[in-house]
Amino acid sequence: MYDNWEALKTECMQCRKCGLCETRTNLVFGVGNENAEVLFVGEGPGENEDLQGEPFVGRGGQLLDKFLTAVDLDRKKNIYIANIVKCRPPQNRDPKPEEQDACIDWLREQTRLMRPKIIVCLGRISAQKLISPDFKVTKQHGEFIEKGGILFMGTFHPAALLRNPLQKPDALEDFLALKKKIKEVCQRTY
């Protein structure tokens, strides 16, 4: 247990708890406002993220930023973004269950320090790890589920939207529902 972000980040940046440490360029700890009430969680860094050390910075990240802007959210101001695993799986394969299990404590500590009201899971891997192992994004996206005093919502991964642009209107609906929910449950002004 860590009592501040600096200590947590310092320790995490040296992590070698799973094999993904062998092939990473940079560990991608997370980015955003540590006092925000909304936490976004993706599955893991891709090539650009690994090179730059920041989550969602490639084409998928640019698309995510467009959706965020549409609902007055901004990774530099009022949200935090992290991933289930903090080091890039080779060739962008799905992180293995044992890699997710090895890494999840870092995210748990981030969540404990941040105390978000809402967690948005970006894509299947994140939603299945944090909401329910049988979560189906195409069926359950946009639904808010309360667990342990936090509202969880799963939506499409930006990379999936780049592959299947027909799902973009559904994703926008999810972000609009998120905006409404933020107004209901978040105390600070968004």
Ligand code: SF4
């Ligand atoms: S993926 Fe997570 S558990 Fe594995 S080495 Fe990186 S930080 Fe550590």
